[in-house]
Amino acid sequence: MNVSIKNRILLWLSPALLLAGFAFTASTYFNVREEVDELFDKVLQAMAYSLQTLPPTAVKNAVPVYRVAQASDLDLIGQRWSGGGQLSYRSHPFEPLSADTPEGWSIVHWRGEPWRIFSLATPEGLVQVAQALRERRETADEITLQLSAPLLLLLPTVAMMAWFGVRRGLAPLQTVVAAVGRRDPDDMGPFPDQEAPQEICALIAALNGLLTRLQGALAAQRRFTADAAHELRSPLTAVSLQAQIAERTGDPQKQALALLRLRQGIQRATHVLNQMLTLTRFDPEAPPPPLVQVRLDELARSVVADMAAVAAEKVIDLGITSIEPTVIKGNAGELQVLIGNLLDNAVRYTPRGGRIDVSVKKEQEAAILSVCDDGPGISIEERQRVFDRFYRSRDNTEPGSGLGLAIVRRIADRHAADVRLASGRHGKGLCVRVRFSSIRA
Numbered sequence: 001m002n003v004s005i006k007n008r009i010l011l012w013l014s015p016a017l018l019l020a021g022f023a024f025t026a027s028t029y030f031n032v033r034e035e036v037d038e039l040f041d042k043v044l045q046a047m048a049y050s051l052q053t054l055p056p057t058a059v060k061n062a063v064p065v066y067r068v069a070q071a072s073d074l075d076l077i078g079q080r081w082s083g084g085g086q087l088s089y090r091s092h093p094f095e096p097l098s099a100d101t102p103e104g105w106s107i108v109h110w111r112g113e114p115w116r117i118f119s120l121a122t123p124e125g126l127v128q129v130a131q132a133l134r135e136r137r138e139t140a141d142e143i144t145l146q147l148s149a150p151l152l153l154l155l156p157t158v159a160m161m162a163w164f165g166v167r168r169g170l171a172p173l174q175t176v177v178a179a180v181g182r183r184d185p186d187d188m189g190p191f192p193d194q195e196a197p198q199e200i201c202a203l204i205a206a207l208n209g210l211l212t213r214l215q216g217a218l219a220a221q222r223r224f225t226a227d228a229a230h231e232l233r234s235p236l237t238a239v240s241l242q243a244q245i246a247e248r249t250g251d252p253q254k255q256a257l258a259l260l261r262l263r264q265g266i267q268r269a270t271h272v273l274n275q276m277l278t279l280t281r282f283d284p285e286a287p288p289p290p291l292v293q294v295r296l297d298e299l300a301r302s303v304v305a306d307m308a309a310v311a312a313e314k315v316i317d318l319g320i321t322s323i324e325p326t327v328i329k330g331n332a333g334e335l336q337v338l339i340g341n342l343l344d345n346a347v348r349y350t351p352r353g354g355r356i357d358v359s360v361k362k363e364q365e366a367a368i369l370s371v372c373d374d375g376p377g378i379s380i381e382e383r384q385r386v387f388d389r390f391y392r393s394r395d396n397t398e399p400g401s402g403l404g405l406a407i408v409r410r411i412a413d414r415h416a417a418d419v420r421l422a423s424g425r426h427g428k429g430l431c432v433r434v435r436f437s438s439i440r441a
Contacts (some may be wrong), residue, residue, distance in 0.1 A: 005173075009166050014159060020273050025148045032147070033140040040136055041105070043076075044118040048129040051078050051089070052122050075135040081126040088125065097128050107133075134345050172200045180207070188215040289331035289414060296326045296335070296367055296436070297360045303339040304358055311347050317355040318347070326360050326367045328436045338411040341404040342371040342432055349375040350429070357425075365437070370429035372424045383421040408432075 080089040081099050090096055097110060101119045108117050108130070117130040179191060190208040193201045245258040304320060311318035346356045350373045359370045378386055387409045412419045419434045425431075 002377055005166075005170060010159075010163060013162050017155055017158060017162075021148075021151055024151055025144065027110075028147050029140065029144040032143045033137070036136050036143070039129055040116070040139075041118070044116070044129045044131060046076055047076075048118050048120040051080055051127045051129070052120060052124075075132040076130075078127070078129045080128070083123075083125045084339060091354050094192045097130060099126060099128075101128060169197070172196050173203075176200060176204060176207075181377050188212075188218075287333055291329045291331060291415075293327050294330045294332050294335060296328050296330075296369060297323045299332060299335050300339055300358055300360050300369065303336055307340070307343045307347060311356065312351070314347065314354075315352050316347060317341070319357065320359065321357040321360060322359045324360060325361055328367050328415075330436070334411045334414065337368070338408050338434070339371075341408050342434075343402045346371055346373040346375070346430075349373070351375060354429075355425075363435075367436040369434040369436070370431060374424055374429035374431065377423060377428065377430045378421060386421070387419075 034144065074092050077090070077092045077097075079087060079091065079096055084087045085099065087096050087099075094111060097108065097115075097117065101117055102106060102122050103119050106117050106119070110130070114133045115130040116133055116136070116424065117128060120127040120129075176191065176196075188211050191204050192212060193204040193208075196204060243258075245255075249255050249258065292302050301320065304318060308318055343356070343358070350356055354374050356371065356373045359368075361368045361370075386405050388406065409419055412434055416437060420433045420435070420439075422431045423429065
């Protein structure tokens, strides 16, 4: 169950307020009790010294009648013993306190409850003054209650103010939620952050950043869709035209030529679709592949072996010039696609009787994969644009989709690798070098 921020803050704040109130009340109670004990101790001492100074003629053993009537309310008593051990004075009608109490302060149990007693030895005898501890505790409780009452009344007020403050503080967040709910799906404009709290500004900035990235992704998808439709229109139109020619012509030679061109158109459309699907798999927003230790040299040998038959049909010398055992951190399936696209482009644009060299080397804690051919190459001005989707050189007459190098760049980026284009052997053709920094010994 999801709990709102407001309720979470109040759930954490309420125990804190209660704990603060309890701590204040407890500390107040113990401080008050200490002060009350100190005050009443001084009262007992003063009373004891007062009884000491009474003249012998003033000392009475009898208790007045009015004192007997109020005996149940007594909580402070005094009595005096003569030098011969006789009780010469008492302020209460009950049995006297024991005369063997030690001089100074002590606690005695008298009449079913504890009493604080102060005993003073004088030349005339022993003076005892006592007070019920119950009276001290009741006094401390009353003072503590009077001091804590304002706080106990203040706690609910503070809780209500906290609830109101949290509600007001979260109002901008509700405003943002409402703005997001009202936003049209096609509206990618930023949310305004004027007069918003600092924390809400951070949320709005994150939302605006997400909208910017989403806008870029949607724009890229629209361009991709438009480019794909443009690239597929030509081969599909050609396929439809050749199919009509093959149906209508009665000349076997023209029909065979139309069927041949029909197959070529189908192959081109299939190639474009496969490249588009491959490029979609390696979209920058896609989750990164699981990277493990991969033998780059073995992958290169495997892909070269697969492409050998295609190269042989064009009488192209495809081979490995130099290769070193090299282990990198990567994804074997994606690296096979990368090498395959490089070799497919090289075979496609290398003329009959040409040469393609593949090499894998270690160079300064990095692995270098090179695919060099002696084809027409790519001009320096176009070497950056050829990595764009569906881009084809102006002088390019070979059939293709313009997606091969775009796929290579995507896979290289996912492996934190660098792709560079240069001239081939003797300044002729094209040499593609992919540098992997995640090399393993």
